[in-house]
Every structure is written in C-alpha cells, then in structure tokens.
Amino acid sequence: MKGARDRLWGRWRPALLFNHAGLCRIKIMSLLCLFLVALVVISRAASFMGWRHRLDSPQSLSRHRYTVLINTWKRNDLLKKTVAHYAQCNGVDAIRVVWSEPDPPSDSLYSELSQSVASSNVHEKHQKISFQFDTHDKDDLNNRFKPLKGLHTDAIFSIDDDVVVPCALLEFSFSAWLTAPDSMVGFVPRMHWIESMNHAGEEEKYTYGGWWSVWWMGSYSMILSKAAFVHHKYFELYTHQMPASIRHYVREARNCEDIAMSFLVANATSAPPLWVKGRLFEIGSTGISSLQGHSEHRTQCVNHFVSVYGYMPLVASHVKVVDARNQWLW
Numbered sequence: 001m002k003g004a005r006d007r008l009w010g011r012w013r014p015a016l017l018f019n020h021a022g023l024c025r026i027k028i029m030s031l032l033c034l035f036l037v038a039l040v041v042i043s044r045a046a047s048f049m050g051w052r053h054r055l056d057s058p059q060s061l062s063r064h065r066y067t068v069l070i071n072t073w074k075r076n077d078l079l080k081k082t083v084a085h086y087a088q089c090n091g092v093d094a095i096r097v098v099w100s101e102p103d104p105p106s107d108s109l110y111s112e113l114s115q116s117v118a119s120s121n122v123h124e125k126h127q128k129i130s131f132q133f134d135t136h137d138k139d140d141l142n143n144r145f146k147p148l149k150g151l152h153t154d155a156i157f158s159i160d161d162d163v164v165v166p167c168a169l170l171e172f173s174f175s176a177w178l179t180a181p182d183s184m185v186g187f188v189p190r191m192h193w194i195e196s197m198n199h200a201g202e203e204e205k206y207t208y209g210g211w212w213s214v215w216w217m218g219s220y221s222m223i224l225s226k227a228a229f230v231h232h233k234y235f236e237l238y239t240h241q242m243p244a245s246i247r248h249y250v251r252e253a254r255n256c257e258d259i260a261m262s263f264l265v266a267n268a269t270s271a272p273p274l275w276v277k278g279r280l281f282e283i284g285s286t287g288i289s290s291l292q293g294h295s296e297h298r299t300q301c302v303n304h305f306v307s308v309y310g311y312m313p314l315v316a317s318h319v320k321v322v323d324a325r326n327q328w329l330w
Contacts (some may be wrong), residue, residue, distance in 0.1 A: 030085050064126075065093040066155035066174055066229065072097055076109060078161045078284055083113050086159075087120040087129055089167035091174055093153045094130040098146075100139045127190050141257040142247050144225065145238040154181065156232050158225040162284025165227060169323075170279040176321045177229040184265050184273040185321075186228025187280055188222035192302055192314050206306065208259075208298035221314040222262040223273040227280060230261065238264055246307055249301070256301035263305045263313055272317035 068086045072079045079097065095117060099105055110133065113219055117131040136143040144158070155177055157170070165173075165187065177185040191209035214220045238247075242264050250257045262273070306312050 017284065019303045047211065063154055063178075065091050066157050067096060067148070067151060067153045067232075068092055068157045068159060069144075069148070069303050070095065070097045070159055070161050072161035073097065074101060075161050080113065080116065081278055081283060082159070082161055082164060083131070084116045085164050085167075086170075087117045089170050091171055093127075094128050094132070094151075096131075096148060097133045098144055099133045099135045099145045102139070104135055105133050112155055140251050140253060142239070145235050145261060147235045147239055148232065151232055154231055155229050157229050158227070158237070160226040160284075161281055163227050164281040164283055165278070166281075169276075170322050173276040173278065173321075174229060176274060180274055181231055182265075182269050183271060184223040184225075184228050184230050184262065185276060186223040186225075186273070187276055187278055188224040188227050189214050189273075189275040189314065190224060191217070191220045192222070192312070198254040202306065204312070206299070206302050206312065208295055208302050210295060218318055219316050220275055221266070221272060221316045222259065223275060225258040225261055228273075230265070234261065234265055234268070237268065245308055246305060249304055253297065253301065255297055256305075259301050260305065263309065266315055267309060267313040270313075270315065272315040272319070274319065274321055275317070276321045277323075 045246075061300055068080065070082055070086075083095055083097070097105075097113075117129050120129060134143075134146070134148060136146070148156070155174065157174070159165070173185060173187070177183075188211075190211070193207045193209050193213065193215050195205040195207045209217075238261060242260070246260050246263075250260055265273070277278050
C-alpha cells in the first residue's frame, strides 16, 4: 500500500511543483501590475489635485521658463501672427521684438500686439506673459544679440518673424535645451565642409553647407538662430567680448550674424550644438537665403571668422534629438 502511495506521489509531484511555480509567477506579475496601476493613479491624482513635484521659486521659474525673441523687419502682418501664436505656448515668460527699422513701432501696433498677448488665457495668473519692443537706432543685424534689459529667464528662444514652431514642439525643444543649457539647441542645422586641406603653411578653406548637404551626409556643426534656444549669457559675450571685427563684418555684409553666434558658442564650449527634429512652418514668402549667391557669401563668412579666431571652433555632430513619444521606431 505504501509503495502504491509513493508511486502515486512520484507521478503527481512534478505537476504540483509546476503548478506551484506557475502560481508564484502569477502572484509576482499581479503585484507588479498593481504597483504600476498605483503609480499611474497617484501621478494623475497629484496632477488633478494640483500638487507639484518642485517649488516654483523665482529661481526655478527663471530656469523653467523662456523668453521668445522675435527678429522682424517691415513685416507687421507676419509679426502679428507670430506674436499671437507664441502667446499661446506654455513656458513663455516674455515676448520681445527686436526692432531696427528707421521709425519706431507705432502706438497702434504696440497696442494690438500687447492686447494679443494679454488675451491669452492659457497661463496662470502668476505666469502672465509680458511684451515689449527692443528698439534700436541703427539697422544692424548685430542688434539681434544685444543684451536684453529686464530679462527674467536664462533661456532665449531666437526666432524670425516668419517662422512658426508648434507649441508642443517648442516645449519639447526647451526640455532638450535644459539638458544642455550651454549649447545652441534648435531646428535649422547647417554644416561647414573642408574645401582644401592645409598644405605648406596655407590656411584650410571651408565651404558653407546648406540643408541638403546636412540631409545627405547626416552631419551638422551649426544651428541657425532663426529658430534656436540660446543662453542669455552669450548675448553679453557677443556684444562685449567677441572680436569687434566680426561684428563689423556682419554689419557691413548684412549677413552671417547667426554663423557668428555659432562660432562664439562653439569657441566657448568646444562642443557641438543640438539639432531637434521637428516640422516648422515658414509663413513668409522670401528671405535673405533666397537671394542669388547666398551660399557663396556664407562661405566667405565662415572663412573670415576662421581667420579671426585663428582656428575652426565649430564641432560636427551626428546627433538628432527626437521625441520618442511621437515615434513608432526609435
């Protein structure tokens, strides 16, 4: 009888052990699922109740918000559209307009733009967006990077008056900038290419590479300031410490202030910029880049700046910042 029981137990024991292991796995998976559900419920409850993960001190507000700086020139219809758009974006602390036209902005234009900003209802009361013009007596592309008085943020989003960046994409690019605040972070990459190597003491020559060369080769070393985040400290460096001959060149050539800023940041950091993938909307008809000989003029700028610095400070990169939430494959 005992032998029969032992034989029966021998047959059932593997099945019992298997069932026991299976039950353990089920319990562990159930506990993990309950834990994940609890995390989601708590996080959403915290958001619903208005709880915050950090205290919004003045210092944190200055770091976690940004100023939109719009460069404009006799395109008030476009300026009205871009101001109205960026007034709807979360995280914006102020909208400033670089005004270098001979005549100051009219009272009616200021009133209309101010009302457009004030009518935005997406911000909490303590996060109202301020608006102002930064007027300059002379028409000078260097005005774009003049230090801003009364600035309350570290980050400046430099943008042309005919470029619209969707608010969600703008917020994502700002989060990318927060991870590398000493770098230029933006949407329009460009590249410098070596045209001729240094032989027998001759200087290396470079060629300015536009979008198609970046797309084809997958390399870039500049982010244009027509749509880029940059730390406000570089405005001080550009105006007061960058070689004056570069500002003079930009003023006379009426071109390349964006390349000059790229050189400045690269010289200060010895690091490349960050290119954020995203779709921009250019609502203007034409710009300086559409003029004949534009690439040749930009090539001249690059080589002149290299001669001033005494070396090529730009650093190439192959890195692209992508929002994984919007990508199936990443």
